[in-house]
Amino acid sequence: MIRHLEKDFDIKKLLAHTPQHTESVFSTAVLVYGLNFGGLGALTNYFLSIPFYGHFSLYFGQIFVLICLITRGLNAGIIASVISATALAVKMDDPFLFIILVSETFAVHIFLRKGKVLLVADVFYWLFIGVPLTLLLLLLTSNSSTELLIISGLTISINGIFGASVAALIYSFIPFQSVYRKYRGKPPKFATIIFSLCMLTVTLPTIAISLVFTWQTTAQKEQDLSNMLSKQGEQIMYVGEAFVNNHISAVKTLSSILSESSFSIPVQTVLDSTAKNYPSFTSMLVSGPDGEILYASPEKYAMMLGRTKKHTLHTRTYFNDAKRTLEPQLSEAIEGVGFGNDAILTVSAPIVLNDQFLGISQGAIRLSSFSKFKQEHIDDNEFYQYVITDRNNRIIFASDGLSLPMLSQFSYQPSNNILLRKIPELKLQNNKYLYYQTVTEHGWKITVLNSPSAVTQVISQNFYILAVGLLITLVVFSFIASQLSKRITLPLERLANHFNDTTFPEDIAKEAEISDEMIKVTDKLINSREIMLNFQQQLTEQVQDKTKQLKSLNQKLYHLAQKDGLTNLLNRSGFDDLAQTTFRNCVRNYVPLSMVLIDIDDFKQINDTYGHPFGDKCIVSIAQTLSKFCKRNTDLLGRYGGEEFIVLLSGGHIEEHHELTKQIHRAVQKTTVSNSEITVKMTISIGISSLSSNYGMTYEGLVKSADEQLYKSKRTGKNKISIYVQ
Incomplete structure (x- = not known):
């Protein structure tokens, strides 16, 4: 009898029953909900995106899209998704985000129709559709390394799962009647509800902590690299300035000696001594007021003087500037003329007596000497390379690994590293470098270069460790949540399965000893079962008695219907x-x-x-x-x-x-x-x-x-x- 009553009154069918109707995409309700939720998502994406690391940001507009989807269905969800995704694509200047986010709305809709919960539906999308689609689009349109592409895809997917977790948390507080009718289906099992809530309580904090940890690690590594680049640049600048200033001081001292002595001392001897003390000078000269070279060192250049050919500096800019300003001059990088054709820098100082210009002292520094000086005074580091240019952007010094010719223009193209925000990147000879630039007091620009792998490898390793740790954490906690939900619901499930049985497992009461509330519920159900079984037994006996009486009456009725009452023959x-x-x-x-x-x-x-x-x-x-x-x-x-x-x-x-x-x-x-x-x-x-x-x-x-x-x-x-x- 009880089973007949269950057939006549099925509460699950009653709860799941909803009047069938179709909803047009152009209906007023769909448009209003889609526009409102889409507007909220667009404002959130455009104005409330949180900078994460590099050029990545955390966006939360998709939360409103998912809420719109589960409460108003696919039509309203697509309208909201298009508006929200468009705002984010414009904000991030990435049109592919539009494709990925709108695809997420379609995919989650399909999974919800299949009976999946929101969080599981979104995780399925990102694992099997979102990440592969993101990587495919990046591979087709980006020249970045595979490692960077994988990190990009994983970052976007974690962002999406985090947003879905927030939406799922909000969804758990939405009344069942407010959920879109096509997503309702039959009510979920109690174990499924417990499992979902447990996973939400773990997933949200875990992802949040993971994102914060990733942001801090990446920011710290980027800051460390930035500090190292600036340190290397400052070191090169100080050493370079000291090197140049030391040679300027030597030339100034020579000019001062000649000025005070009025050329009464043996000039050639003093010149040779100075050149010997400063081997970086490829040549040293002393000129007269008209620019004619009077003395030269080393000896091979001195022997060139006095011949038929006259050597003069009057066409040199540094000579005329020294004569005009009566101040020491450091020339731009030039190619030597007369006394060798090496790439040089010249240091010149005027010789002045009683405000009368008597000539200049000049030393030519061979640019190749910078390499030797760098090796002697700067710690060798295979990760860093250097380029020094003068005011005209001509290369004074370049690390050997760059293969840049002296006196050539230092030309490069700005680049963009999606993992870094503070450190700029450039592209030089088809290679990308992170760089730091500083300018010396003489107007030289020092560029320190470092391979992006120096930071991206560390970030990648940390990110992979984070991703694996997050995955392991979710798997472990999903197992724990599954076991916990089974432990909580198993006594109730076994009670339901054996409620109508004549024999009752004795261990159900022991299984219920997980909480005081469960013990009380189990005791109440067991007592109710005993009362029900007693009543059912009495009812069964009454039914059997009535059945016997009914059979007897039926036999009598059959006899009356088939037999003649007077003769007892067939009628x-x-x-x-x-x-x-x-x-x-x-x-x-x-x-x-x-x-x-x-x-x-x-x-x-x-x-x-x-x-x-x-x-x-x-x-x-x-x-x-x-x-x-x-x-x-x-x-x-x-x-x-x-x-x-x-x-x-x-x-x-x-x-x-x-x-x-x-x-x-x-x-x-x-x-x-x-x-x-x-x-x-x-x-x-x-x-x-x-x-x-x-x-x-x-x-x-x-x-x-x-x-x-x-x-x-x-x-x-x-x-x-x-x-x-x-």
Whole structure:
């Protein structure tokens, strides 16, 4: 009975029932919800994005899109997604974000229709669609390394899963009736709800902590590298300035000595001594006021003087500047003329006596000497390379690994490293470098270069460790949450499964000892079960008793419906039911049969003369006589109405049927019916219709034929037998 009630009243079907209707994408409700949620998502993406690391930002507009999707369906969700994703694509200058986020809305919709919860649906999207799609788009449009592309894809996916986790947390507080009808389905299991909530409580903090850790690690590594680059640049600048200033000081000292002595000392000796003390000078010269070179060192250049060719500096810019300003001069990088053609820098200082310009002292520093000086004074580091340029951007010094020719223009293209925000990147000779630039007091620009792998490898390693750690954490906690949900719901589930059983597992009560509330619930359910089983037992016994009574009544009703109450023979309905079955079997198998109709002669007169009770006694007497002769299993006997009886004889021979009928006729003639006052003899008229060859006749036709023979017996004097064989 209880199961019947469950079929009639299924609460799950009642909860899941929702009127069916279609919702147009252009309906007012869809447009309003889509525009509102999309506007909130767009504002959040455009103005409230949080800088993460490098050129990545955390965006949260997709939270509003997912909430719109689960409450208003796909049409409103797509409108919101298009608006929100467009704002983010414009903000980040990345049109592919539009494709990825709109695809997320479609995919989550499909997974929700399949019965997945929101968080699982979004994780499935990013694992199997989002990350591969992101990597594919980046591979087709970006020249970045595979490592950077993987980090980009993982960062975007973690951002998406974090947003979905927040949306799922909000979703858990949304009333069931507010969820879009196509996502409702049947109510989830209690274990699923517990598992989802446990995973949410772990996923959100874990991802948040992971994002903060990644941001701090990346920012710290970027800051460390920036500090190292600036440190290297400052070191090069200080050493370079000291090197140049030292040589400027040497030339100034030489000019001062010559000024004070008015060239009365052995100039060549002093010049040679100075050149010897400063080996970085490839040559040193002393000129007169007109620029003619008077003295030169080393000796090979001194020997070139006094020949027919006159050597002069009057066309040199540094000579004219020194003459004009009476201040020491440091030239730009130039190519030597006259005394060698090496790439050089010249340091010149005017020789002045009583404000009268007497000439200059000049030293030429070979640019190649910077490499030796760098090796002697700067710690060698294979990760850093250097370029020094003058005010005209001509290369004074470049690390050997760069293969940049001296005096060439230092040209490069700005580049962009998506993992770094503070450190700029440039592209030089098809290679990318992180760089730091500083300018010396002499206007030289020092560029320190470092390979991006110096920081990206560390960031990548940290990111991979973080991703693996996050994955392991989620897997472990998902297992713990699964076991916890099973432990909480197992007693309830087993109670539900065994609630109607006659035997009850004894360990269910022990399994419920996980909390005081669960023990109370289990005890209440066990007590309710015992009450229910007792009631069910009583109800079953009552039903069994009522069933027995009902069967007895049914048997009585069947007996009343099939039997004649006076004679206990079959009534007309009961006889016809059985006789038609017998008739069909005989016709099918060509078995001889005879239909016999019997009527008591002058029965109305008996009733009128002696009364109906005596008439009933006569009917019973005839029935008893018929029953004595019709004893075979194949014989059917019934009271066909009033004083009329019917017999169906089958099997054997037709002649046997006729003989049996004659015996009945004779027996009735000998039978008397009496009471205390009277005695009556009766006769009967009989009509027989037998089938022995014409098996095409119907049952009704056979009865009609027998009735015609009975009528013939009545018409021709009664107390007769009329037979028709066909």
